[in-house]
Amino acid sequence: MTLEEAKAKLKKYGQEHVLQYWDELDEAQRAALLQQIEDTDFSMIHYVHDRDELPPRGKITPLGAMELDEIEAKKDQFRKTGLDAIRAGKVGAVLLAGGMGTRLGSDNPKCMFDIGITKHVYIMQRLIENLMDVVKEAGVSVPLFIMTSEKNNDATVAFMKEHDYFGYDKDKVWFFKQDMAPATDYDGKVYMEAKNRIATSPNGNGGWFLSMNKAGLLDVVHKLGIEWINVFAVDNVLQRIADPIFVGATIDSGCASGAKVVRKVSPDEKVGAMCLEDGRPSIVEYYDMTPELKAEKNEKGDPAYNFGVILNYLFREKDLEKVMNEKLMLHIVEKKIPCLDKDGNFFKPTEPNGYKFEQLVLDMIHELDSCLPFEVRREHEFAPIKNRTGVDSVESARALCEKDGITL
Numbered sequence: 001m002t003l004e005e006a007k008a009k010l011k012k013y014g015q016e017h018v019l020q021y022w023d024e025l026d027e028a029q030r031a032a033l034l035q036q037i038e039d040t041d042f043s044m045i046h047y048v049h050d051r052d053e054l055p056p057r058g059k060i061t062p063l064g065a066m067e068l069d070e071i072e073a074k075k076d077q078f079r080k081t082g083l084d085a086i087r088a089g090k091v092g093a094v095l096l097a098g099g100m101g102t103r104l105g106s107d108n109p110k111c112m113f114d115i116g117i118t119k120h121v122y123i124m125q126r127l128i129e130n131l132m133d134v135v136k137e138a139g140v141s142v143p144l145f146i147m148t149s150e151k152n153n154d155a156t157v158a159f160m161k162e163h164d165y166f167g168y169d170k171d172k173v174w175f176f177k178q179d180m181a182p183a184t185d186y187d188g189k190v191y192m193e194a195k196n197r198i199a200t201s202p203n204g205n206g207g208w209f210l211s212m213n214k215a216g217l218l219d220v221v222h223k224l225g226i227e228w229i230n231v232f233a234v235d236n237v238l239q240r241i242a243d244p245i246f247v248g249a250t251i252d253s254g255c256a257s258g259a260k261v262v263r264k265v266s267p268d269e270k271v272g273a274m275c276l277e278d279g280r281p282s283i284v285e286y287y288d289m290t291p292e293l294k295a296e297k298n299e300k301g302d303p304a305y306n307f308g309v310i311l312n313y314l315f316r317e318k319d320l321e322k323v324m325n326e327k328l329m330l331h332i333v334e335k336k337i338p339c340l341d342k343d344g345n346f347f348k349p350t351e352p353n354g355y356k357f358e359q360l361v362l363d364m365i366h367e368l369d370s371c372l373p374f375e376v377r378r379e380h381e382f383a384p385i386k387n388r389t390g391v392d393s394v395e396s397a398r399a400l401c402e403k404d405g406i407t408l
Contacts, residue, residue: 001038003030013042014188021195021344029196036198040182044330044357048188054330058278060293062304065261065274065373066249074249081251082244085228086138092226093142093242094212095127096311096361097156097234098149098178098202104388109152111234112159115385115394115401117408123385124159126237126401128166134242141172142242143224145217149178149202176215178202183337185354191339193346199339204358205233205311206328209320218321226317231361233311237397238383238404241312246374250314255370257281258314261307262378267294271308272362274373281371283309283362307373309362310382316368323367328359380404 001009003022010016018037025033047054071078085091101110111124135141148156157175160166165173181203182190191199208231212218221229228251230242239260240246250258261274272283284293284305296304335356338348365371376382383400387393401408 001034003034006034006037009037009042013045015042015045015190017189018192018198021192025196033196033198040180040198040200042182042190045182045184045188045190047330047332047357048184048186048355051332057284057288058280058282060282060284061276061279062296062298063274063276063281063371063373064298065307065375066253067375068377071245071249071375075245078245078248078252080248082246082248083138085247085251086134086142086242086244087140089140089143089225090227091142091230091242091247092145092221092224092228093131093230093232094145094147094208095232095234096147096205096208097124098147098152098205099234100152103386104394109148109156109159110385111156113385113394115237115398115408117398119408121408122163123234123237125163125166126406127232127234127239127241128168130239131241132167133240134244135168137244141169143172143174143220143226144168145174145176145212147178147205147208147211148175150180150200151202153177174217174220176212176217178205178211179207179214181357183335183339183354183356188355191337191354193339195340195344199337201335201337201356202358204331205361206359206363208361209324209364213324221317229315229317229320231311231313231315233384235385236310236312236381236383237385238381238400239310239312240376240381246312246376247314249374250372253370253372255372256316256319256368257365257370258372258374259283259365260310260312260376260381261373262310262376262382264303264306264308267303267305269308271310273305274307274309274371275305277366280366281368282366307375310376310378310384311361312381313361313365315364319368320364323364326367328367329363331358331360332356333358 099110180200183199193199298304334352383397384392
């Protein structure tokens, strides 16, 4: 991209200030900035002012789950179906690990955080150990694709190599980077994080499949014959990955996707709940739950929106390819954005100062025709680490791990 082309693109989106330090940059810095301008999608920024143009939510109605008693009654059948698929190489896994450990007080990638008490136990280590349970049961390694980000890729790859992939077959592991999105102030002007660099952040976990495709990894998926992809988050250290019973239940159901869910502790719990939206499977976020939805009951007398998602989904790969180019819902999130101040000095704000733009994997569920909500016991499969202390923290995850017989 030439300087004139960059000026034209920036003018189109009202971001001409990106070049305000141009005269202070050397040739390498100028080249890097031009490349970033060429690569950056500014098209979503206008939604800062045009929120009414974002698609409205459809009509929300209840969607039941396959509950524990039904799963228990059919678990042998489901396990056989799942193990057959895994042994045939039809199941892969994608770890969403693009985040940093900032909220945990760490400058490292979140996957590197040590939750050990008497020894080192890293978040990544716990996830690999969980996946190894399935490898031992099935007798084959599950292909594992790890989504990093521009900000944490090199550290994550080096960490895995340093620890010899925690015993996993390194020939069955691939890394790819998540796409980035610009971050703006409240007026929709992109921040600069350096004089030659626009402030960016990972574009949300909903872009994982497009990012895999951009990295050329769908060719690997096709070559290996993978038909089902289990997508899971980095921060839940108890979750079961490529769980044969979950895989088998989803395959046997004929659904295009599956979602592990836990029974909510209360209608106000801050987790998204499975639902139908205009008759298609979807997830209603806790902040969109109206008093009426919270009060609604099902035929058993339980809350109608009683099953919360834990970011562990199974997708039929060919269905994802069909909807790959569909635009997912855009989420505009208020955040603290490190940036340059008006004098060109870098600083880290202590309060939110602008917006990040994200697409979420939960919205992929709504793009598909069907989904099997699959209940799991939260004490065995849900120990998220989002905070240093308190709810969903290092402390609570440690307690759940120890309760589950895991030595830390």
